[in-house]
Structure formats: C-alpha cells, structure tokens
Amino acid sequence: MKGAHKHIGQSRGKGRAAKCWWTNEVAEAVKTRRDARKKAANSSVGEDVSAWRRAERACKKLIRSQKARTWREFMSYIDQDTDLGRVRNSLSGQRSAPRKIPPLFEKSTTPDGLDETTVLTKDTDKAEAFARGYAAS
DSSP states (O other): OHHHHHHHOOOOOOOOOOOTTOOHHHHHHHHHHHHHHHHHHTOOOHHHHHHHHHHHHHHHHHHHHHHHHHHHHHHHTOOTTSOHHHHHHHHTTOSSOOSOOOOEEEEEEOTTSOEEEEEEOSHHHHHHHHHHHHHHO
C-alpha cells in the first residue's frame, strides 16, 4: 500500500467551500464567541455565561449583516446582460429568498431607436425580465 500511495498519491478531499461573506472581521467574532463559550463551559461564574451570550449575539448580528451586504453587492451587478447560468448557480445554494431585493435595471430600445432604461422594483417584473433575457439567448 505504501508503494501505491508513493506513486499514485492520495486525495485530500474537497474541504469546505469558501463563503463569500466570510471576512477577517467575521473570523475574529467567531473566535471571540468560541473562546467565550469555552470559558463559560469551564467556569461557574455567571459573568462568563453573560459574556458568551453577548459574544453570540454580536457574532450572529455581524454574520447577518455581512450576508446582507454580500447579497446587495451581488444583486447590484445583475442586469440584462448577466449570464443567467451564473445567477442560477449562485442562488442554488440558498435556502430562502432574501428579504429585500434591490431594483433591477432593464435596458431596451424604443421604436425610435433610442436607448431606454426601466427600473424594475416588483419581483414579478424582475422575473419577467429574466425570462425575456433567457428566451432571447
């Protein structure tokens, strides 16, 4: 077996997928939360438990805000020219729809030959715009 591993090698696995919302700030908050939890588990002081709960709340709040920020940035780059396959692949891992989706800007040409941009704010209008773009490609 050693000879096979030497010549063929061994897979290391895929590991965890990177999270686009994970930042150094989030990593520090998670480390602080983990340290506070360990200290609270090994302590009988009520203040340690309170500190852990505060760290837990702060960490959840930061992660929620980072996810929302990343979602807003992602949606701000989507327009009629965006590859719909990329959008579908990005959204396939989502468990639920975001609370508030930014407006979508649809470019079109009037019968006079002028370029026109329409701001779409309703989800149904955005879905219809994506369907038109998908049908055209």
